[in-house]
Amino acid sequence: MCEAPLVGKGLDLGRLPLSHDYHLFGDDDTCQFVPFDLVQCPKCALIQAREIIPGGFLVPKHSWIKFSEPETHIPSLASTIVQILGLDDLTKIGCLSSKDESLALALKARGVHNFWKIDPLKDIGFEGNASGVAWVKDCFDSSFARHLRSMHGGTDVFIARHFLEHVATPSVFFDAVRQLLNPGGFLVLEVPDCEQGIKRIDFSFIWEEHPLCFTMNTFQRMIYRFGYRIVFSKAYRFPNETCLVAVAQPYADLSEREAAGSATTREFEAFEEFVSGFPNRRKQVRMFLEKWRLHGEVALYGSGHHANTFLQVHNVVDLVNIVIDDNPAKIGKYMPGTSIPIKSSTNLLSDRVVLCLSTLGFEAEARVLEAARAFTETGGSFQSIFPKSKNEVFRWLAGPKSSV
Template structure:
């Protein structure tokens, strides 16, 4: 691939595009009609040969990502939060007198845990009142875009500098991650702590699972690339912990705003850079092979005239169907969320139906497009489909039901 855009992490290296996925929609923009046009942009994954940062070549502007529905919600894994809070409260400078700020609604449960431990000087930012979101359905996609240096300075003047700022699952969304981190620094006292949580993309890169890619995630962090990102933003790395989950682990990291006269240590671990560049290149190079093998399998599975179904009308299913071009093998998408039923998956155009539409006379197999940890429950609820001759598989490589086991 020809090097193109400049890296948004180190602001130095040129990006090398490793995977071109063509025009893709915003996955939350469900349509009323199967043939309805949706806004699309080129989606491509790239890597920086200077710092090893893996990122979208060109971010979708955050205002484009605002969902057209008020019922879209985002859920993150939370079973690790007790452990994360215990680690956080052991950091120097974090005590029961600390001023603590949660950046978004995703931080509510972390703040509540701290409050139960006696940390009472807390608050959560409000998208409209604090960040100025004056348009309907603003959600997590807007936090980084609205948190500019100018707004952070105004907030700091109004609410005071904070001892601790918490930002779970926002940094990976940022179109300009360094500018976002630099804005958050303005909310902190010198020596204040910033707690961040991001997906750990290393395992999905190694497994070559392309459902990982999402137009709302602009940076795909690994443990190798997270600490340098902090250094580029002038933050002092205090370490991180990795918490394992099915499909995607999470990294919880803490950094400190330097006190006067101190500077963050900046440098490149060239072996780490080489590892991440190689990982990204292999990920991109394997895409066509995985697509061809699965496409041939789906052709075989539907040879008797039946079609396939997908279960879960979210961005993971959207990625699996649209990136690989598998739509023609599928008749529908199953989703248990009533407000989604009757709509269509963007670009794929497949109708979203309730689980009662899973008829083994018409559907040969159903591919699960949600976290492997809930697969057993969903399969058990739809036992009649299996009894009647249907089968359940998973889209994800990190599932014991993975469709790749049949290849």
């Protein structure tokens, strides 16, 4: 954000398997690995990956790999946007990726109909999996914005949910959007929050696709730094994650930058505590799983990036027997870089599993917990890898709380 050198020591996790690089054989050694070293800028306090992985490397090889974001807050966010910005049927709205479709639908239901969205094939010539944003993250610059403007004209509102955390050079993104917007236009941003993870010493937010890890403070400071004033901002809190939303408008007077403020001592202390808490948390997680393994098998529920990070960062690949996922495309494959098989949920009952750890978002977690009642009612323990506080390793959901 501020271009200060990233000189400090961070949380160097070495090389992690690419989280969507599932493979067909347990002894496959072709898995791709990426470096992950999480550092904090000593000047602006932005938490970020020291090395940023190019989008071309992150595009999923398989068409069946999908990305999803929390959606519960979308109706409320749409109502707020219509109310604050006074949108009507003449308002032209641009959307960056498929992640913006749900908000577009909610705005349509509220009487706004004039939309356009970047077309991977027509606008970029991209033919691969465009479910995430790896295909567009490195090409969204001023010349691309001029191309979009020539196709769609000026835009009153541009929506980019869950994009900013992926980009290597945020100033380029903010400059590009300024070229897309009509005078008085607005940018709607949403990013995942990492502050809860930092406070709870919970490493599961770490993901190779997110080189930028925001707190509300760094998110807001970045928006002001790159020439926008915030007209609405809110943290939408869910049990396992928080989404930071801002609606912002370009300003011309550089003195408005002052409103950004600067990093506080507390922000640096929080990251230091997080990094120094790592060895102990890793030990606690291993010990917890070792105790359960004395009684039977351990399963993870969900095979997405949270599961991959959990296994690798805590060094517990040898303690997890199976990963449960009902996606037919994933069943029968193996977790990236491991020989842990992915199996359907029927295996929760038949495979002697005593502990099942959910790696799911809160919406899926509630559904799965209900469906897994037969497992917990016959003595299985269901817990979440996302703890509620820094004093617990996991969040208990159902069944026995401990192995003793």
